[in-house]
Amino acid sequence: MTTDAQNNVYLVGVTQGSLEGTPQGELDAFLAKVDAQGALQWVRQQAVSSDNYDHLNSVAVDAAGNVYASGQTSGVMEGTGQDPWGDTYVVKFNAAGTRLWVQQQAISTESYDGGRAMAVDAQGNVVVAGISGSGLGTDLGGGGGVFAAKLDSNGHRLWAVQGVTSGTDDEVRGWRWTAPATSC
Secondary structure, eight states, X not given: OEEOTTOOXXXXXXXXXXXXXXXXXXXXXXXXXXXXXXXXXXXXXXXXXTXXXXXXXXXXXXXTSOEEEEEEESSOSSSOOOOTTOEEEEEEEOTTSOEEEEEOGGGOOSSOEEEEEEEXXXXXXXXXXXXXXXXXXXXXXXXXXXEEEEEOTTSOXXXXXXXXXXXXOOOOOOOOOOOOSSOO
């Protein structure tokens, strides 16, 4: 979870039930906004289809009040899915809960991967980190391990780095990132 400048709280997770409408998948991801007094403002439950699982594992808010969440899906949220066991995705909502974009392809691999932690810099760029079973595109090559990828505020990948290990047992679970005084 995280908070914004107005002390609203944003929660992410996974449900097998119905938080908003009818459940779509085996597991559906959700994002909820609660105001400073504890009143639920909105919930966004998302899924790809009935045979998929979708998770949201981390959430961040930019200075303009836009909300970003990352996780993994076993389906196709945008473009073409890579792996039936899980692809990383990042989704952006405005403060009113309207989905602005979802990005799956720029940070997914041909093997299992999933976003686990994220942060937003002063320019509204998003850095997501997690686990990957293979290289994040031809520019990284190699096997899997932990990764970090930076997307601009429109969801385009700016860069990605990956710690190549002998297996995929390394995993980012959370982090605290402080942007330097100069542009990242």
